Amino acid sequence: xxxxxxxxxxxxxxxxxxxxxxxxxxxxxxxxxxxxxxxxxxxxxxxxxxxxxxxxxxxxxxxxxxxxxxxxxxxxxxxxxxxxxxxxxxxxxxxxxxxxxxxxxxxxxxxxxxxxxxxxxxxxxxxxxxxxxxxxxxxxxxxxxxxxxxxxxxxxxxxxxxxx
Amino acid sequence: xxxxxxxxxxxxxxxxxxxxxxxxxxxxxxxxxxxxxxxxxxxxxxxxxxxxxxxxxxxxxxxxxxxxxxxxxxxxxxxxxxxxxxxxxxxxxxxxxxxxxxxxxxxxxxxxxxxxxxxxxxxxxxxxxxxxxxxxxxxxxxxxxxxxxxxxxxxxxxxxxxxxxxxxxxxxxxxxxxxxxxxxxxxxxxxxxxxxxxxxxxxxxxxxxxxxxxxxxxxxxxxxxxxxxxxxxxxxxxxxxxxxxxxxxxxxxxxxxxxxxxxxxxxxxxxxxxxxxxxxxxxxxxxxxxxxxxxxxxxxxxxxxxxxxxxxxxxxxxxxxxxxxxxxxxxxxx
Numbered sequence: 336x337x338x339x340x341x342x343x344x345x346x347x348x349x350x351x352x353x354x355x356x357x358x359x360x361x362x363x364x365x366x367x368x369x370x371x372x373x374x375x376x377x378x379x380x381x382x383x384x385x386x387x388x389x390x391x392x393x394x395x396x397x398x399x400x401x402x403x404x405x406x407x408x409x410x411x412x413x414x415x416x417x418x419x420x421x422x423x424x425x426x427x428x429x430x431x432x433x434x435x436x437x438x439x440x441x442x443x444x445x446x447x448x449x450x451x452x453x454x455x456x457x458x459x460x461x462x463x464x465x466x467x468x469x470x471x472x473x474x475x476x477x478x479x480x481x482x483x484x485x486x487x488x489x490x491x492x493x494x495x496x497x498x499x
Numbered sequence: 500x501x502x503x504x505x506x507x508x509x510x511x512x513x514x515x516x517x518x519x520x521x522x523x524x525x526x527x528x529x530x531x532x533x534x535x536x537x538x539x540x541x542x543x544x545x546x547x548x549x550x551x552x553x554x555x556x557x558x559x560x561x562x563x564x565x566x567x568x569x570x571x572x573x574x575x576x577x578x579x580x581x582x583x584x585x586x587x588x589x590x591x592x593x594x595x596x597x598x599x600x601x602x603x604x605x606x607x608x609x610x611x612x613x614x615x616x617x618x619x620x621x622x623x624x625x626x627x628x629x630x631x632x633x634x635x636x637x638x639x640x641x642x643x644x645x646x647x648x649x650x651x652x653x654x655x656x657x658x659x660x661x662x663x664x665x666x667x668x669x670x671x672x673x674x675x676x677x678x679x680x681x682x683x684x685x686x687x688x689x690x691x692x693x694x695x696x697x698x699x700x701x702x703x704x705x706x707x708x709x710x711x712x713x714x715x716x717x718x719x720x721x722x723x724x725x726x727x728x729x730x731x732x733x734x735x736x737x738x739x740x741x742x743x744x745x746x747x748x749x750x751x752x753x754x755x756x757x758x759x760x761x762x763x764x765x766x767x768x769x770x771x772x773x774x775x776x777x778x779x780x781x782x783x784x785x786x787x788x789x790x791x792x793x794x795x796x797x798x799x800x801x802x803x804x805x806x807x808x809x810x811x812x813x814x815x816x817x818x819x820x821x822x823x824x825x826x827x828x829x830x831x832x833x
Contacts, residue, residue: 336500362575362637369630389619397626397659404630405652408637408645461615462676 565735583631590752639732647728657810664818665702682764
C-alpha cells in the first residue's frame with residue numbers, strides 16, 4: 336500500500352518537474368511547478384512528516400507560488416521574447432555542467448545509499464518536536480534568519496514605494 | 500485493511516454527495532433569505548415554497564450552451580474549475596461532525612482524516628482556492644475577468660495572514676492543531692473558546708467573509724463594475740461551479756471550522772437522543788451560515804484598496820496583539 340502511494344507520488348513529481356522545464360508557455364510552466372510542490376507535500380505526508388507537509392502547502396504552494404503567478408500572469412504577452420528554435424550554442428555551453436553534476440549525483444548515490452525508498456517515521460507529535468528544537472537548539476540561527484527576512488522585506492517595500 | 504479503505508471511501512462519498520446537494524439547496528436558502536430581507540417572497544412558484552427551484556436551476560445550467568471565449572487557454576480554462584472546486588471540498592476532510600462511535604466492535608470517527616495538522620490543512624486549502632480564481636480570470640482572456648481575479652488574489656493573500664494569526668490564540672489554549680483535539684479540550688474544560696478568544700472570533704469572521712468572497716468583501720465579482728468578475732467568461736454549469744465552490748462550500752466549510760474552534764464543536768445538551776451531537780454541530784454551523792447570508796444581503800461593499808488596508812493596518816496588528824497576550828496568559832496560568 337505504502338509502495339503504491341510512493342510510486343504514484345514519485346511519478347507525479349517527476350512528470351510535473353519535467354513538464355515545468357519543457358513547456359513553452361510560462362503560465363503552464365508555473366502550473367507544472369505548482370503540481371510538483373503539491374506532489375512533494377504528498378510525499379512528506381506519506382512519510383509521516385505532517386507538519387512539513389502542511390507548511391509546504393501553506394508557504395510554498397500558496398505564499399510563494401502565488402507571487403510568481405501574479406507576476407507571470409500580468410506580463411504583457413505582446414512584449415515577451417518568442418521561442419526561436421533549439422538553443423544549440425547555449426546547450427553546448429551548458430553541457431559540461433550537466434555532465435559534472437550527473438557524475439556528482441552518481442557518486443553520491445553510490446557512496447551513501449540514498450537511492451533506497453525512504454521509510455515512514457512513526458512520530459505523532461511533529462509540531463511539538465519541531466517547535467522545541469527550533470526555539471532551544473536552533474534559536475540563534477532562527478532569529479538571524481528572521482532578521483534577514485525582515486531586512487529583505489524592508490528593502491522590497493523601499494523599492495516598491497512610489498516617489499512622492 | 501479492506502474494511503478500513505471501504506469505510507474511508509464511504510465517508511468521502513457521504514461528504515461529497517451531501518456537499519453537492521447542500522450547495523444546490525443553499526441557493527434556495529439564500530434566495531429565500533434575500534427575498535425576506537428585501538421584503539419580497541423569494542422563489543415560490545416551482546414546488547411548495549419554491550423547493551424545487553434548485554432542481555430547475557440545475558437543469559437550466561446543465562442544458563445551457565457554454566462557449567469557450569476566443570483566445571482562451573483551453574487546458575487552463577478547464578483546470579481552473581477543478582482548482583476552484585477541489586480545495587473547497589478538501590476543507591471538509593478535517594471537519595469532525597461528532598464524537599467517535601462503535602459499530603460491530605469497530606471504532607468509527609465521523610471525520611474523513613483526523614490528522615495532527617488539521618487546521619494547517621484548512622488554511623492551505625482556503626488559500627489554494629485562490630488559484631482557481633486567478634487562472635479562471637487569466638485563461639478567459641478577458642480584462643474584466645482578469646481584474647476580478649487579481650483583486651481576489653490580493654484579498655486572499657492579506658486575509659490568509661490575519662486568519663493564521665487569529666486562530667493561533669485558540670491553538671495556544673487548546674495545545675493542538677487537530678480539530679478533534681480542539682473540540683475535546685473544550686468539552687473537558689466545559690467552556691467554549693469564544694469566551695476566551697472573542698477578538699480572535701471577530702477576526703475569523705472577517706477572514707471567513709473575505710475568503711469566501713461574501714459581501715462586504717466581494718470586490719472580485721463587484722457586479723456593477725466588473726460584471727461578476729473572474730467567472731464572466733464561463734457559461735452553463737461551468738459558471739455554476741464557481742459560486743457553488745466559493746459562496747456555498749467555502750462558507751459552510753469555514754463555518755464548520757469556526758464552530759470547531761470557537762463554539763465547542765458537537766458539544767451541547769443531550770436533548771435529541773443519540774443523534775444530538777450531530778444535530779448540535781449542524782445547528783451551530785448553519786446559524787453561522789445564516790449570519791453570513793444575512794450580512795451579504797444587508798451591507799454595502801468596500802472599495803478594493805480599503806479591503807487590503809483593513810487587513811494589513813488594522814486586523815493584523817490586533818491579531819498579533821491577541822497572540823502575544825494569549826501566550827502570556829497561557830504561560831502564567833498553566
